[in-house]
Amino acid sequence: MQKNILITGVGKRIGLYLAEAFLARGHKVIGTYRSHYPSIEALKALGADLYPCDFNAPTQLQKLIQTLVQNYQHLDAVIHNASLWLSDDSPLGPEQLMTQMMQVHVSAPYQLNLALAPLLQRQETMTDIIHLTDYVAHRGSKKHIAYAASKAALENMTLSFAAKLAPQVKVNAIAPALICFNEHDDAAYREKAMAKSVLAREGGETEVLEAIDYLMQSQYVTGRSLALDGGRHLK
Ligand SMILES: NC(=O)C1=CN([C@@H]2O[C@H](COP(=O)(O)OP(=O)(O)OC[C@H]3O[C@@H](n4cnc5c(N)ncnc54)[C@H](OP(=O)(O)O)[C@@H]3O)[C@@H](O)[C@H]2O)C=CC1
Numbered sequence: 001m002q003k004n005i006l007i008t009g010v011g012k013r014i015g016l017y018l019a020e021a022f023l024a025r026g027h028k029v030i031g032t033y034r035s036h037y038p039s040i041e042a043l044k045a046l047g048a049d050l051y052p053c054d055f056n057a058p059t060q061l062q063k064l065i066q067t068l069v070q071n072y073q074h075l076d077a078v079i080h081n082a083s084l085w086l087s088d089d090s091p092l093g094p095e096q097l098m099t100q101m102m103q104v105h106v107s108a109p110y111q112l113n114l115a116l117a118p119l120l121q122r123q124e125t126m127t128d129i130i131h132l133t134d135y136v137a138h139r140g141s142k143k144h145i146a147y148a149a150s151k152a153a154l155e156n157m158t159l160s161f162a163a164k165l166a167p168q169v170k171v172n173a174i175a176p177a178l179i180c181f182n183e184h185d186d187a188a189y190r191e192k193a194m195a196k197s198v199l200a201r202e203g204g205e206t207e208v209l210e211a212i213d214y215l216m217q218s219q220y221v222t223g224r225s226l227a228l229d230g231g232r233h234l235k
């Protein structure tokens with residue numbers, strides 16, 4: 001059965017991988033993007049509905065919410081993937097950095113969940129909200145303090161929304177560690193990053209897709225966070 005699946009941040013990497021996978025299965029992918037990469041046109045050609053939105057622009061977020069509520073009768077899943085990964089020495093400076101981290105990782109998902117809950121509650125079957133958080137939400141990060149704090153807040157919202165929206169909507173988090181390197185990551189960084197977990201490898205986007213599949217098929221998991229971290233907590 002075709003599902004309506006909203007994914008934020010579909011322009012590249014994990015978001016793009018998830019959008020392509022769900023489109024290949026015949027689902028309706030509703031994607032948001034900030035930068036207009038060639039991948040956006042490719043997703044459109046594959047049948048995705050795509051909406052530009054910079055979550056740091058309140059007017060754009062309000063317009064996106066209005067458009068989604070007007071355009072769709074129901075949703076089967078909302079996957080909060082969009083994310084900003086900047087270290088604390090970012091040129092943005094501490095005030096702007098924390099503001100943007102909280103806006104992208106907390107305020108936008110919060111507003112979207114509240115506004116889209118009625119669309120998720122219109123289905124006969126249970127539906128899903130999935131927050132992409134991070135291993136460091138539980139552990140902290142001395143170089144990404146603002147990022148980690150905002151992901152911890154997103155983890156916490158998983159608990160609140162799971163309680164609020166049950167039993168119709170399941171709300172869970174996926175907390176990855178190393179899933180995919182960035183192109184600019186050099187060999188030394190890659191070695192060091194992989195050595196942080198006992199499995200000592202890059203997880204790969206498929207791990208995230210399979211975790212999402214597990215959560216969406218479950219009839220008994222909500223308010224939980226799935227760790228995809230290669231046993232990093234064991235080091
Ligand atoms: N990659 C990994 O190893 C890990 C990933 N994760 C989490 O998994 C998720 C996906 O990771 P990954 O694919 O690497 O993420 P990326 O940082 O590569 O991409 C995230 C997407 O979010 C978008 N985005 C960033 N800022 C905003 C904004 N202000 N408004 C709207 N969209 C925005 C980006 O758009 P644009 O291209 O325009 O910047 C991009 O398309 C994230 O939530 C991440 O925190 C967690 C741990 C490890």
Ligand SMILES: Nc1nc2c(c(=O)[nH]1)N=C([C@H](O)[C@@H](O)CO)CN2
Pocket residue numbers: 082083084085134176177178179180181182193
């Ligand atoms: N939005 C993003 N979040 C994270 C990224 C990323 O590229 N974008 N990357 C990581 C790293 O893989 C880290 O887990 C190991 O170096 C974390 N979050």
